[in-house]
Structure formats: structure tokens, C-alpha cells
Amino acid sequence: MPLLARLYNFAHWLTQDRGEAEDLVQEACMKALKGFSSFHQGTNFRAWIYRILRNTFLTSRAGLRVATLSFDDEEDPPAEPVASGTPESILISSLDQQSIQAALEALPVRYREVILLCDVEEMKYQEIAETLSIPVGTVMSRLARGRKAMRELLNAASIRGASGSGHK
Amino acid sequence: MTCDEVRGRLELFVDSEMPADELEEFNAHLRGCSACAANALGLLQTKLATRAAGVRYAPSPEFRRRMEQSLRARSKPSWLHLRFPRFAVAAAAAVLLIACATVWVHHSAREDKLTEIADLHVTDLASTNPVDVVSTDRHTVKPWFAGKLPFSFNLPELQNSPFTLVGGRVTYFQRSPGADLLFDVRKHQLSVFIFKEEPGEFSAHFGTATATRLALHIETWSDAGLRYYIVSDAPASDVHALGDLLRDAARS
Numbered sequence: 001m002p003l004l005a006r007l008y009n010f011a012h013w014l015t016q017d018r019g020e021a022e023d024l025v026q027e028a029c030m031k032a033l034k035g036f037s038s039f040h041q042g043t044n045f046r047a048w049i050y051r052i053l054r055n056t057f058l059t060s061r062a063g064l065r066v067a068t069l070s071f072d073d074e075e076d077p078p079a080e081p082v083a084s085g086t087p088e089s090i091l092i093s094s095l096d097q098q099s100i101q102a103a104l105e106a107l108p109v110r111y112r113e114v115i116l117l118c119d120v121e122e123m124k125y126q127e128i129a130e131t132l133s134i135p136v137g138t139v140m141s142r143l144a145r146g147r148k149a150m151r152e153l154l155n156a157a158s159i160r161g162a163s164g165s166g167h168k
Numbered sequence: 169m170t171c172d173e174v175r176g177r178l179e180l181f182v183d184s185e186m187p188a189d190e191l192e193e194f195n196a197h198l199r200g201c202s203a204c205a206a207n208a209l210g211l212l213q214t215k216l217a218t219r220a221a222g223v224r225y226a227p228s229p230e231f232r233r234r235m236e237q238s239l240r241a242r243s244k245p246s247w248l249h250l251r252f253p254r255f256a257v258a259a260a261a262a263v264l265l266i267a268c269a270t271v272w273v274h275h276s277a278r279e280d281k282l283t284e285i286a287d288l289h290v291t292d293l294a295s296t297n298p299v300d301v302v303s304t305d306r307h308t309v310k311p312w313f314a315g316k317l318p319f320s321f322n323l324p325e326l327q328n329s330p331f332t333l334v335g336g337r338v339t340y341f342q343r344s345p346g347a348d349l350l351f352d353v354r355k356h357q358l359s360v361f362i363f364k365e366e367p368g369e370f371s372a373h374f375g376t377a378t379a380t381r382l383a384l385h386i387e388t389w390s391d392a393g394l395r396y397y398i399v400s401d402a403p404a405s406d407v408h409a410l411g412d413l414l415r416d417a418a419r420s
Contacts, residue, residue, distance in 0.1 A: 004235065005227055005287050012225035022231050026238060033239070046294060100221035118183060119215050120222030122295040125185055144179055147214065 003046065006121065007053055013116055014054075014109065015062040024060055028053040047123070047130040054113065054131060066109045099161075103153040111146030118143055169197045174204045182211045184296050216300075223340045229280050281342075286384050288339060289359040289399035292348065299335030299350050309336050313347055319364050321347060321394060324417035330354065331410055351410060356402035358410055365395040378404065387411045391418045 007028070012021035032052050057063040104112055117128045118139075129136045174197050180186040181194060198205045227235075292298045301312040306323035314320070316338050326333060332352040339348035339361065346363035379386045385407045388397045396414060398407050 003287065003290070004232065005284050006291060008227040008231070009223060009225045013222070018225075018228075021225065022227070022234075025227070025231075026235060029235065029239065097217075097221045100217050101224060104218070104222065115218060116222055119218040122219070122291075122297060124296050125183070140179065143183075147179070147211070150218075151214070 003049065007049070010050070010113075010116060010121065011053060011057070013104070013112060014057050015060070016105065017062065020060065020062045024053065024057055024062070027060075028056045031056060044127055044130060046121075047127045050117070050121075050131045051133065099154060099157045103150050103157065106153055107146060107149055111142055111149055114139060114142040115146045115150065169193050171197075171201060171204055174198070174201070175207065178204075178208055178211055181208060182215055220338070220340060220345075223343075226284075226342060232280055232283075282379050282386055282388075284341065285361060285386060285388075285397045286399055288341065288348070288361060289384060292350065292359050293357060298337075299348075300337035302335040304333050306333060309333060309349070312336065313338070317345055317347060317364075319362075319394060321362050322417040322420060323349070324413035326413070329409070329413060330406075331358075331413070353400075353402055353406050353410070356400055356406065358398055358400035358402055358407065360410070360414065361397040361399070363395045365390055365393055378408075380404075389415070391415065394418075 004025070008021060008025050011024040011028075012018065015021045015024060028049070032049050035052075104115065107115070114128060114132070117123045117131060118125075123131065125136050125139045128139045132139070134142075174194065177186065177190070177194065181191075186194060198208055301309055303309050303312075306325070310321070310323050313336065323333070330353050334350040334352055334357070336347055336349040338345055340346070341361065341363055344363055344366075346361055349360040349362070351358040351360065377386075377388050379388075384399055384401055385404045386397060386399050387404075387407050388395065389411065390396070396411070398411055398414075400407050
């Protein structure tokens with residue numbers, strides 16, 4: 001099945017649990033088949049099926065657990081530009097894949113999902129907007145804020161690692 | 169364009185979302201400003217590192233089989249559909265979807281792997297950045313992988329062939345890094361994936377094989393410890409011809 005591995009990866013990142021991710025993908029695929037007539041030929045199939053998966057997640061047990069985190073961006077302040085004077089190139093080269101995965105896990109779901117769709121699934125902003133049913137401007141705002149939060153998490157991990165090795 | 173303006177639009181730049189008419193001015197600023205260039209590079213590296221780290225979870229073979237069984241069970245027609253033609257049309261569409269989407273039956277690890285390889289090709293074509301190194305020159309593309317992969321490989325000379333090299337990037341398959349190369353032939357695109365072969369695993373399942381998945385032709389073989397895959401909607405003869413060129417290059 002096309003996209004099964006990608007859908008599963010995304011579902012596991014959302015739910016943080018193998019069993020719940022499998023249930024989520026299965027339910028989303030069944031819904032997609034059931035509602036295939038609602039898919040309009042010529043529109044974006046990938047955005048359509050990811051939207052079904054994500055909406056299914058929001059009404060799942062795992063989704064309801066994170067429902068306390070609002071998915072509404074009303075309270076989002078404007079995105080801040082990338083800070084100068086902090087070359088992430090140095091930072092990233094000093095961090096391993098596990099640190100990046102830990103930072104992604106620690107992000108609130110609404111930032112994690114938009115970063116995954118943009119950086120891992122390589123969707124365009126418009127495609128992400130269709131998937132999440134939000135305006136493109138909100139996609140950009142969430143991306144900027146999510147990446148800023150991720151940089152801060154990676155910085156903190158880097159400092160912890162440096163001080164940890166310093167004590168040895 | 170000032171540094172503040174550039175900082176505010178760096179995300180658009182690294183996400184390839186910047187309007188073409190701004191790109192030239194933006195690039196000119198980066199060429200002349202080391203601070204902004206460092207920030208752009210940092211963001212790009214974070215994006216690439218996130219892409220690699222984000223492909224983390226793979227569905228188990230057992231789950232794939234369960235999904236396939238569910239989808240096939242779902243595709244069976246019922247008398248209800250015959251009584252309600254409108255639903256029957258929807259069911260036919262669903263069956264068609266399943267026929268297209270699950271035309272392959274992956275009862276084994278071999279089938280799972282071929283399906284994932286086909287997924288990689290489909291993802292490539294859907295990607296906004298299908299390649300990270302853009303060049304038709306094999307002497308540019310091959311060295312780009314140096315230090316990024318735990319192996320090296322040869323690329324063929326394409327001058328007297330119908331194929332054109334588009335570029336390449338690093339990809340991950342079952343958590344192992346590999347080369348993902350894109351070629352063109354008569355408006356068709358061919359993905360070539362090269363991975364280090366796990367001893368005993370792939371060779372036991374594959375050997376040399378050709379297969380068809382969702383109208384995609386796949387050819388795979390092993391050579392000198394590397395596992396090659398070609399995936400494309402181009403005719404099987406083109407897929408095989410590119411395979412011959414790669415096999416010859418590997419021996420040279």
C-alpha cells in the first residue's frame with residue numbers, strides 16, 4: 001500500500017505508541033476507503049489521506065490526551081525571526097540523531113506535526129495547510145515557533161551534555 | 169535587503185517557498201553577509217538532520233499483513249451494493265483503489281521491502297526537493313556522497329544513452345543510509361537506490377529480481393556488497409537498460 005510506511009511513521013510520532021499508531025493507521029485507511037467518493041480527482045491525495053489520519057488522531061484516545069493543548073492558534077504570537085549569532089551548524093554537528101528525536105518528542109503536538117509534515121514528509125506550505133485545515137500563515141507561524149522551540153531544546157541538551165562530560 | 173529582512177524570510181528560503189522574484193536578491197545578500205549565510209546554513213542543516221531523524225518508525229511485517237487482509241476483506245462486494253447502485257459505484261471506486269493500491273501481495277519480507285522501495289520512489293516524486301545535489305555530471309554527484317554514506321559506488325557514463333542524471337540525495341531504508349539517485353528518460357523519472365547489503369538478509373530474499381508494483385517496474389540486484397534497486401513507471405526495457413549501465417559501471 002503506497003504511503004503505509006510514511007503514514008505509520010507519522011502516526012507513531014503523533015501517538016508515541018506502537019499499538020495506538022497501528023490502530024490509528026488502520027482506522028484512517030478504513031475511513032479513507034469508506035469515504036473515497038469524497039476524494040476529488042485532481043486534488044491532493046496525500047493531503048487528503050494525511051488529513052483523515054490526523055483527524056482520526058484528534059478523536060482517538062491518544063489525541064484526546066493531548067487535547068488540553070489547544071490546536072487553535074489564536075494565542076500564537078507572531079513568529080520571531082531566526083536569532084543571529086547562534087550558528088546552528090555548530091550546534092547540530094555536536095548533536096546526535098537521538099538528541100534530535102528526543103527534541104521532536106518533547107515538542108507540543110501542534111509544532112511536532114507541522115515540522116514532521118514540512119521536514120520529513122517534505123510537503124509544501126499549501127499542502128500542510130490543506131492537511132491540517134489551517135491557513136498558510138498559521139503553518140508558517142507554527143513552523144517558525146516549533147523550530148525555535150526545537151533549537152532551545154537542542155541547546156539545552158547540548159549544554160547538559162557538555163556539563164555532564166565536564167564533570168567526568 | 170537588510171539582515172533583519174533576510175532573517176525574517178530564512179524559513180521560506182530553506183523550505184524552498186521563496187518567490188522566484190525575491191530569490192536573486194536574497195542569494196546576493198547571503199553571498200555578501202557571512203552572519204546571514206551561517207544562519208541559513210544552520211537552518212538548512214537542522215532541516216536535513218530532522219528529515220533523517222524523523223524517519224524513525226517502521227510498520228511491522230505483521231501489521232502490514234493485517235492491513236492487507238483488512239483492505240482485501242473490505243474490497244469484497246456485498247449484496248447490499250447490488251441493491252443500491254449508488255453505493256455500488258462507491259464500492260467499485262474503493263475496489264479500484266484497492267486494486268491499484270494493493271495490487272501487490274506482500275506475504276513475505278521480500279514483498280514488504282519491495283513495497284517500501286516503491287514507496288520511496290513515490291515519495292521522491294511527491295517531494296518538493298527530490299534531490300539535494302542537482303547535477304547532470306556524475307563527477308559532481310558521486311563525490312557529494314563522500315562522507316555521507318558508509319560505502320562508495322560508481323555511476324555510469326550517460327553521454328551516448330537516452331538517460332540523464334538529475335541528481336541525488338541521502339535516503340534511509342530500514343534505518344540504513346543509502347544513495348537515492350534520480351534519472352530521466354523520455355519524461356519518465358527513474359529512482360536508483362543503493363544500500364549496503366546486510367549479510368545474509370537481502371541476498372536470501374532477493375538475489376536478482378524484477379517486479380511490478382502499482383504500474384512501477386522494479387529491478388534489484390546485488391553487486392560487491394551493495395544492493396541496487398531501480399524503480400520507475402518507464403517501460404521495463406528502460407529500467408533494465410539503466411540497470412545494465414549501472415552494472416557495467418560497478419565493474420569498471
